[in-house]
Amino acid sequence: MKTLEELRKIREKAQQDMKLRESNTRVKVVVGMGTSGIAMGARDVMKAILDEVSKRGLADVVVTQTGEKGLSSMEPVVDVIEEGKPVVTYGNMTPDKARRIVAEHIVNGRIVNDYVVAAQR
Amino acid sequence: MQDISLHLLDIIENSVRAHAANVWITVVADILKNRLTITVKDDGVGMDEQTLRHAQDPFYTTKLERVKKVGLGIPLFKQNAEMCGGNFVMNSAKGRGTELTAVFQFDHVDRMPIGSLADTLVGSMIGHPETDFHIHLSRRFISGDEAEFEFSTAVIKEELGGIPITYPDVIAYCNEAINEGIKNTKMEEL
Numbered sequence: 001m002k003t004l005e006e007l008r009k010i011r012e013k014a015q016q017d018m019k020l021r022e023s024n025t026r027v028k029v030v031v032g033m034g035t036s037g038i039a040m041g042a043r044d045v046m047k048a049i050l051d052e053v054s055k056r057g058l059a060d061v062v063v064t065q066t067g068e069k070g071l072s073s074m075e076p077v078v079d080v081i082e083e084g085k086p087v088v089t090y091g092n093m094t095p096d097k098a099r100r101i102v103a104e105h106i107v108n109g110r111i112v113n114d115y116v117v118a119a120q121r
Numbered sequence: 122m123q124d125i126s127l128h129l130l131d132i133i134e135n136s137v138r139a140h141a142a143n144v145w146i147t148v149v150a151d152i153l154k155n156r157l158t159i160t161v162k163d164d165g166v167g168m169d170e171q172t173l174r175h176a177q178d179p180f181y182t183t184k185l186e187r188v189k190k191v192g193l194g195i196p197l198f199k200q201n202a203e204m205c206g207g208n209f210v211m212n213s214a215k216g217r218g219t220e221l222t223a224v225f226q227f228d229h230v231d232r233m234p235i236g237s238l239a240d241t242l243v244g245s246m247i248g249h250p251e252t253d254f255h256i257h258l259s260r261r262f263i264s265g266d267e268a269e270f271e272f273s274t275a276v277i278k279e280e281l282g283g284i285p286i287t288y289p290d291v292i293a294y295c296n297e298a299i300n301e302g303i304k305n306t307k308m309e310e311l
Contacts, residue, residue, distance in 0.1 A: 002301060010281075010291055010294060011280065013290065014281075031248065033130065033244075035131050035192065038122065038131050038134075039127070043240050046244045050292055054290070056289070057289045057290075058289060059288055063248060064248050065134065065244065067134060
């Protein structure tokens with residue numbers, strides 16, 4: 001059984017952790033979760049990214065869901081947004097590709113050009 | 122959509138887009154009544170009568186900014202429920218949120234499987250940290266026994282103080298808690 005006690009321990013750990021960091025959100029990842037994105041497998045992409053973030057302990061990454069943006073033919077679509085950098089949009093995502101983006105782009109800072117469909121300021 | 126949990130995700134996204142602060146999600150599997158009922162209620166902006174009617178029409182959407190002008194999420198869910206001996210009701214009023222109920226005939230040969238409720242629920246609560254999700258799962262077995270599961274992100278957030286629900290260990294916690302609840306109510310096998 002998951003208990004609230006467990007959550008309190010996480011809170012204590014997180015509070016220590018947050019004190020050491022300057023900014024709380026370094027990268028924002030946005031997964032397109034409109035009807036067509038869902039139909040094309042966006043939920044599994046979301047799951048893979050959340051799994052990587054939680055396994056790697058990426059406390060400065062926030063993963064959110066959004067609606068459609070007119071890129072239906074390239075769904076599932078994922079935006080990686082970093083302060084002061086162009087927004088990178090990845091298309092035709094799969095859980096494996098998404099895991100690669102977490103490892104290469106989000107952790108190591110190298111854009112995965114193979115999957116980029118758009119980049120803008 | 123291949124399963125009910127994907128439809129549910131689509132409907133939840135509508136609630137969030139309607140600026141809901143709270144979304145109440147109920148899944149009741151009652152084999153004695155031969156019904157699987159999904160309810161999604163929100164306190165978002167709601168719809169007037171005309172929009173409510175249009176929302177169930179496959180050739181209508183409010184998402185004007187996007188290229189594609191048709192929204193198929195709700196009509197498809199409605200069709201899938203009605204196609205297998207169930208029904209679909211949506212109520213809403215401007216400023217008073219929306220409530221949607223889809224009923225499926227449990228043993229209908231064409232009923233879609235429930236799919237991964239956990240992925241839908243965990244993805245939504247982490248992907249929309251500003252919205253609170255109140256989840257209630259209820260299963261009634263042939264024996265008459267019942268199993269229930271309740272989960273609310275409001276409780277989690279209160280316990281966490283200022284720590285965001287998106288914190289890695291919290292994601293893992295929510296994922297485990299939800300999966301446990303689904304297992305205890307035996308919802309994964311539907």
